Amino acid sequence: MFRPGTREPEATMPLSRRALAFVTACAALLPLTLADPAAAGPPTAQAAPTSMTSLGDSITRGFNACGWYVDCTARSFSTGDNSAVNSHYLRIRALEPAISGRNHNAARTGAKSADMAGQAGTAVSQGAGYVTLLIGANDACTGTESAMTSTATFRANIDAALNRLRSGLPQARVLVISIPDVHRLWSVGKDSTGARSAWSLFGICQSLLANPTSTSQADTDRRNRVRQRVVDYNTQLAQACTAYGSNCRFDGNAVFRYPFTLNQLSTWDYFHPNSAGQQVLASVSYGAGFTW
Structure with a gap:
């Protein structure tokens, strides 16, 4: 032929x-x-860590998840050991028993991004093989809109923390978790008498939650600006994680996008996740993180 x-x-x-x-x-x-x-093919699974440390604020401390205005680290979505929450720690322990008892919570109630470098230093001293970082709610949820942390300062604070982790724990895996959509907090709670009373009585997140029933353009614009600041923070978290390198993973805004409900919030302040909220936070953030 x-x-x-x-x-x-x-x-x-x-x-x-x-x-x-x-x-x-x-x-x-x-x-x-x-x-x-x-x-x-699918991403290659990483070896499960044998120690971990969580960095962050009151959310990571499990604040109000099991008691009146107290931390409840056992129900932390990250390092808690309460089976009802099924934290990152418990999920990893099922794969790697050697992590047992090596779950450190370095978060602090009230912390802001400026505190992350110090917490990162604690993680380094603990020799963590896995670090979770969830921060930013308190940078946006302030007494007034003008008191919010600027986006540039927030990024500088995050870079300082990640640089400390990278230099002190070069082999550790770092999961950076997006800040929840605080604007949704107003949306799901504004029609609740209990929520409005708690927000006012305890002065919670007034940059966003002041005048919760107001429909004025000024209040609407203010709430939208606070939400946009959180969006900007999350953008910086993603970019900082990319700059960190392959050992850092951002959750892709999975937590920010999650449509949490009023019954997943503590009825003591209608701001912090209750036990059910911590369980959902654990599931969503872990599912968007590393494959062990």
Whole structure:
């Protein structure tokens, strides 16, 4: 048989030209193979850590999750050991028993991004193999809108913390978790007498929650600006994590996007996650994190 457009038989094609044709065909297929996600396969699982430390604020401390205005670290979504929450720690312990008892909570109630470098230093001293970081709610939830942390300062604070982790724990895996959508807090609680009373009585997040029933343009714009600040913070968290390198993973705004409900909030302040809220936070953030 002859090839189209030529009178030279296929069987008599010189070896060099046959080899060239084969290589050319393979080269044509190669970009398609590399661009095909299915061909690459699933991400390679990491070895499960044997120690962990959580960084953050009152959310990570489990504040109001089991008592009146007290920390409840046993119900922390990250390092807690209460089975009802099924924290990151408990999920990892099921894979790697060696982590047992090596779950450290370095978070502090009331902490802001400026406190993260110090907490990162604690994680370094503990030799953590896995670190979770959830911070920013208190940078946005302040007494007044003008008191919110600027986006540039927030980023500088996060960079300082991550740099300390990277230099002190170069092999550790770091999960940076997005800040919950605090605007949704107003949305799900504004029609609740209990929530409005708690927000007013305890002065909770007045930058956002002041005048919760007001529909004035000024109040609407103020709430939207606070939400936008949280969006900006999350953008900086994502970028800082990318700059950190392959040992850092951002949750892709999974926590920010989660549509939490009023019954997942503490009825003592209608701000912090209750036990059910901590359980959901654990599930959402862990599912968006590392594959062990």
